[in-house]
Amino acid sequence: MNVFIELATVLAGLGLAVALLFLNAWRAWLFLFPASVRVEPEDPADQMELPAELEPLASRLQALGFDALGSHEEKPRLRRATRSYDYAHPSERVFATLHLSPEGLPRLYFLTPLVSGGFVITAGYKRTALDIPGRYRSGGLEDAPPERLFRAHLKRLEGLEPSGTFTWEGRVETGRSWYRGLGQKEVRRQNLTGLLWAVAALAILVSAFLGGKPGGG
Structure with missing residues (x-):
């Protein structure tokens, strides 16, 4: 039973990480490349x-x-x-x-x-x-x-x-x-939080696929 609980917890964590990455990837890109916006x-x-x-x-x-x-x-x-x-x-x-x-x-x-x-x-x-x-x-x-x-x-x-x-x-x-x-400075300020969430989500996914356990256990 503990194995199933642990697996469900891991899958839930991965699902949350994927969702965070999906929601914030565009903000991360905008932070890194504000001039990429097409007008x-x-x-x-x-x-x-x-x-x-x-x-x-x-x-x-x-x-x-x-x-x-x-x-x-x-x-x-x-x-x-x-x-x-x-x-x-x-x-x-x-x-x-x-x-x-x-x-x-x-x-x-x-x-x-x-x-x-x-x-x-x-x-x-x-x-x-x-x-x-x-x-x-x-x-x-x-x-x-x-x-x-x-x-x-x-x-x-x-x-x-x-x-x-x-x-x-x-x-x-x-x-x-x-x-x-000069608008790039403002764009980066507006999207910094999105970049941080995207980086955190990516770190969780990389750690999972490399076989590591978040938290250092």
């Missing part, structure tokens, strides 16, 4: 099919002077793509992007690329603050309405010089530049 244009503004959940935010953006640009997708390896819907306020040098969270909640963030190669990002949801003086400012005001969020973004742009063209093509290139450049 591709999808539909231009006149063909963009906005989900109903995002329509109220889109209306408020347009009231603030934003124009629709089109949609794009961001596709990490080993993960389904996220579709985003882009707007721009060329005179203020600001992009606005709408998307749905994994839970289906509406999300909005403002984005401005800088001459320094950096970015300013202001999100309307929880986002860890990160500040590299003169080059990168990222953070969130959770549940802030678009009008307040826009004012906060413009305030955070003071003293910095925006760059780029505020067109659909410019927005897609800005997304690619973020993953190739």
